[in-house]
Amino acid sequence: xxxxxxxxxxxxxxxxxxxxxxxxxxxxxxxxxxxxxxxxxxxxxxxxxxxxxxxxxxxxxxxxxxxxxxxxxxxxxxxxxxxxxxxxxxxxxxxxxxxxxxxxxxxxxxxxxxxxxxxxxxxxxxxxxxxxxxxxxxxxxxxxxxxxxxxxxxxxxxxxxxxxxxxxxxxxxxxxxxxxxxxxxxxxxxxxxxxxxxxxxxxxxxxxxxxxxx
Amino acid sequence: xxxxxxxxxxxxxxxxxxxxxxxxxxxxxxxxxxxxxxxxxxxxxxxxxxxxxxxxxxxxxxxxxxxxxxxxxxxxxxxxxxxxx
Numbered sequence: 001x002x003x004x005x006x007x008x009x010x011x012x013x014x015x016x017x018x019x020x021x022x023x024x025x026x027x028x029x030x031x032x033x034x035x036x037x038x039x040x041x042x043x044x045x046x047x048x049x050x051x052x053x054x055x056x057x058x059x060x061x062x063x064x065x066x067x068x069x070x071x072x073x074x075x076x077x078x079x080x081x082x083x084x085x086x087x088x089x090x091x092x093x094x095x096x097x098x099x100x101x102x103x104x105x106x107x108x109x110x111x112x113x114x115x116x117x118x119x120x121x122x123x124x125x126x127x128x129x130x131x132x133x134x135x136x137x138x139x140x141x142x143x144x145x146x147x148x149x150x151x152x153x154x155x156x157x158x159x160x161x162x163x164x165x166x167x168x169x170x171x172x173x174x175x176x177x178x179x180x181x182x183x184x185x186x187x188x189x190x191x192x193x194x195x196x197x198x199x200x201x202x203x204x205x206x207x208x209x210x211x212x213x214x
Numbered sequence: 215x216x217x218x219x220x221x222x223x224x225x226x227x228x229x230x231x232x233x234x235x236x237x238x239x240x241x242x243x244x245x246x247x248x249x250x251x252x253x254x255x256x257x258x259x260x261x262x263x264x265x266x267x268x269x270x271x272x273x274x275x276x277x278x279x280x281x282x283x284x285x286x287x288x289x290x291x292x293x294x295x296x297x298x299x
Contacts, residue, residue, distance in 0.1 A: 015252075102251075125250050127278070129246050173297070176298045179295060194282070198291065
């Protein structure tokens, strides 16, 4: 297996638009660290292309942005790209980070005994708040940034060479710091920000080899 | 006995809904939307309507609020916050 990363970037609704836009810092970190990467964008985030890429590149780190359920994660326009019991073995021995609802509750369990790879994801919905006044330019959405900056600590940490456990813990610490900051600030949206960050903090789990590195 | 239990549970559910709606009204500005994955992104009004209807999305919103309230009440939140500077 080669050191490198494949990231899915679907853009078929406002949620996937945000997931994709806020994945830019992950790509930037790859460039900074000279880590090889391949972006699977928009219509290309389909099952056929995803399977082809995983087989042909054999990279050891996979980032899935998309909607999800206990048994699958979707790509562009809701197409299921990784399905429990069908093609989930493609992720064996790899590090997978799924920024997707529920995936750790079912699909992720397939990797809980993986001695080389691991799965980091959410066992209830990954949630975020967005500022509707920034909907046309999500990257300037300072509210949404709070949720993506903290979750991005997982992939960015792994690209920097941290173990999966270290990156997961750093991400969760960043969420706690975000909650603390919001509660101290006590402005009109603080309570909502703290609650949603707590949801993601409680939901984010690491399954499999906690010492996995890229 | 069974009817009494169901009636008490309904009462509790209605109280929970009222509590969560009050929290949403107090803690979210109208310009914010909540994204819950494939359920889409919801305005404050839509969130309140789902909670009022008690559908799947509404129940998920209630659960999120309850998790936070429980974490505050049990001291889990403070304990976790004390682990970071």
